[in-house]
Amino acid sequence: MSDFEPKIVAFFCNWCTYGAADLAGVSRLDYPPNFRVVRLPCTGRLNPKFIMEAFKRGADGVWVSGCHPGDCHYIAGNYYARRKFILLHQLLESVGVDPNRLRFSWISSAEANKFQAMAKDVVENVKACGPNQSFRKEELNLGLAEVA
Amino acid sequence: MNNPYLPYPVRIAEIRVETEDKNLRTFKFEFLNPEDEEKFAYLPGQFAELSVPGQGEIPIGIASSPSEKGFVLFTVNRVGQVSSYMHNMKAGDIMGIRGPLGHPYPLDKLKGRNLVIIAGGFAVTTLRSTITYLLQPEIRPEYGKITFIYGARTPGLLLYKDEWMAWEKRDDIDVFVTIDREVPNWGYKVGFVPSVTKEVCPPPDNTSALICGPPIMIKFTQPVLEEAGYQPENIIMSLENRMKCGLGICGRCNVGPEYVCKDGPVFTLAQLNRLPKEY
């Protein structure tokens, strides 16, 4: 399991965590390269179907990160988002999705160090869960002989 | 057994941007296996399913004429998943076509008659096929006078410019091209297709009309023809509906008991008058 490198889909708010990732980069702070980042205008834009789509297509983990409560660029987007997260988090855990696969965080654009630490923590947690085998679509059965 | 769901593999030989808004492109396909071209024997008015592996299929009228050998042409509007994907493909790419499907315009039954061919917008595709077919030297004498009325919103939205301009110079076809509103240096007609039809369409005696266009054009052209004395049996139209199989099986394109894919897409107005308007 030690050589398992998880694929993690990250949804970052344009105004904070995305900037933090940038800052971590220019500050030469090392963090694991397991993320495919989707930039959102606000975590309020995060439709739960995005997260389902990521898992469905085989992501081993999902990380959603936005502005600290009170810091939303659009005043209240992350407050609404927080309510959605509460439901989604509970629902997925209830149906047996390991909560370590799904991370929510608040990281401002100045918090490059927090970003770095969080990125490492997310990857470690997902690694501990192992590859996502139970909460994804099955590999397509092509039902064909290999191409000559 | 022949599998009608399985597309013939084709290569995109050429892509031509047809309109100024770049939403219409004409794809020229060549069959990967030459014997498939023989199996794909078609007549004007039929359509095919263009099939992009992994994206899906779209039913599109065949724009080339059976007289044009070695390739087939389709003009595709950018609308949904498959057509948008196709608009990003390039010459040399491989995809598939499946067909020919549906019934052609009943040209063999129209021999000896005059034809008025009315097209609106990009629905001109199968009529381009028809005219190209009819203008072959050995075919042309079998028909009477041919009148072609073609309209689009603006000059930039007219397809196949080189071709209709060449047809215009011929004396065995009358060509009337029109746009909705006057623009500078426009040397042709101005006005909607129904009014141009009213003005130029030949008398109904021994004449059949072939119409293909957007619903709104058909809605207003049909009464013009009827007023001019055309019988519903002699007004021939091509329909479209959402389709999947193209074989009269999957059940969504029906207009009453008739499947647009299998029993159409070409119907006479007389037939349509006896069917629900579910198209």
Place this chain on the structure above:
Amino acid sequence: MPQLSEITGKIRESAKKLLTSGQADVVIGYRQGTVPMATAPFFARTPEDCDQLVWSNFARVNLANYLSGRPGKVALVAKGCDARSAVGQVTENQILKDNLYLIGVPCTGMIDNNLVVAKEPRPISEVTETTDEAITVKGNGFSTDIKKEDVLRRNCKTCVNRTPKLANELVGPEVNGAAADDYADIKALLGKSLEERMAYFKDLIKDCLRCYACRNACPLCYCPICFVDETRPQWLGKSTDAMDTMTFHLLRGLHCAGRCTSCGACETACPVNIKVREFNRIMELTVQSNWQYEPGMSWDQKPPLTMFQTDDTADFIK
């Protein structure tokens, strides 16, 4: 113990009055079904129509489903849960409160046909019901009495709000529901391991046909285009893939969170008898424990997902 005929009489009387006085253009209620153990929604538009309205132990469909976007003045025959759904339709601006009249029927629960069939597996050709406490099912050479409390729908057993308190009128004596729904089943489920839960839910939906009867029977599902019908992008495959099916059920549960009134219409509609309400119940419990919110209990409350508190607790967000 009210006679069903008594309630039926009052519903008809009220409906006639509403239609003649012009207070309603249509009264949506139930009529007798064409097969045993069924009723059908019925739209009464004239006083004569009203004689077809009935009350039954099988009046399961949630008629609030027909409210969304309906023009004109509507009167609705509503059980406790249906009335809450109707109130929800008002709070979600699907219909104006002034155009809605609720004929409230205090309800003692509706019957689950599957439980009847479990008790009496022989083909049933006739059902007689006179009170809201028992039914008699008859078939070729048999006649079996069944007590309603033995064959109640799951949601009716734990129903707290049986009397539609917000209705414009009540056509029967108030009834008391369960003291409280303790969500014991859901809590027991959540006590299991992740693997067990995943296995449970996968097994739960394995027969799902994706006919979407649960969605369409639900008064909350009035979106003009449901996410399962979106094509660009297409969020859900159309095959019987288990994960696509799971996605549908999870997102349906999520979309109903804070809005579901436990009317059970989804489960009743399911042709393969999936307990689809499991997903809704998880969400109900979450909404209640976080925001102490119960939908459809007042005309002016805001649904929990359309608002927020700056101090909402979410310890899992790091």
Place this chain on the structure above:
Amino acid sequence: MSEYIIKQSALADFFKSLANGRRLLSPQGVGDKCKLEETAPEKVSLDFTNTHMSPKSLLFPQTERLMAFHNEHDKPNGYVFQSALDSGEPTVVFGIRPCDARGLSIANKVFQNDRFTDPYWKGKFDRTVFIGLACDAPLPQCFCAAMGGSPFGESGLDVLAFRQTDGLGFKALTDKGTELLKAAGATEADLAGEIKSLEAKAIESQGVKPNYQPIDNLDLMDLFKDPHWEATAENCLNCGVCTFFCPTCHCFDIQDENSERGGVRMRNWDTCMSWLFTVHGTGHNPRPTKTERVRQRFMHKLKYIPLKQDGVRGCTGCGRCVVMCPVNIDIRSVALKMAQTAPTPA
């Protein structure tokens, strides 16, 4: 003579011989779990009413792979669809009800229509022998006789079996069926009279037959334009239950799915009750509301299919939609309303 008998004592051997070299399917389980399943010969049961779902999925699965491609552009056949036709093993179905067999024969004329043959359906159809079991005690929701069928109907079957006091009687209906019975050692007998009287009794037990005949003679457009459709559809929730359970509903959607390695083109059951079913790319929808969609379903069953299939109705009277519909839309009532349509004066 095409009738045969097998005594109770020899039935076990009969089922064994059916299973010889073939997959034997028969109804197993009770209630909503009753379905056609692969059955060991000793497990075949005659004690069932009907399967929960129609048997169409046997020949037309809810999801079926049609073709696939490998995502290898550089290889000659990479990125080109290859057929994934798989007709499965030779199969014998014992215990299909005549209504359902009739449903398959109606769908068969769609899948093998005047212009095209669907190889996926045909492959499985040709490899399957259908032995029907006549209904001697139809259910309250059954109305096959009113729809032109019979509890002893023969359409779509290779053999019709029926209960006798000692064992089963059989009527061979195709060469396939005769062969099978002979191979199983069935004894020839003259049962025509017995079948006739049993059939009459079974039909009688369905009660009074409503008369749907006027629909056949009414004009398509008169039926279509009749004002009752608005009210008929008013209840409808537009779910797909009726279509998914119907033995003759055959509509499907074709979908592509991808992975890194390649992709599959598959077909999935679809339903005319769905808005998406007919919507055009432009957003125009020829059947925009539930009224049109409900009308389409009933017109298709009771008018369009009869027009295309020599008067055979597209409803077999199996009663599934009647009991499954969450809002009790009963095709029998709808058919009666249609039959009462006033024709336009000529």
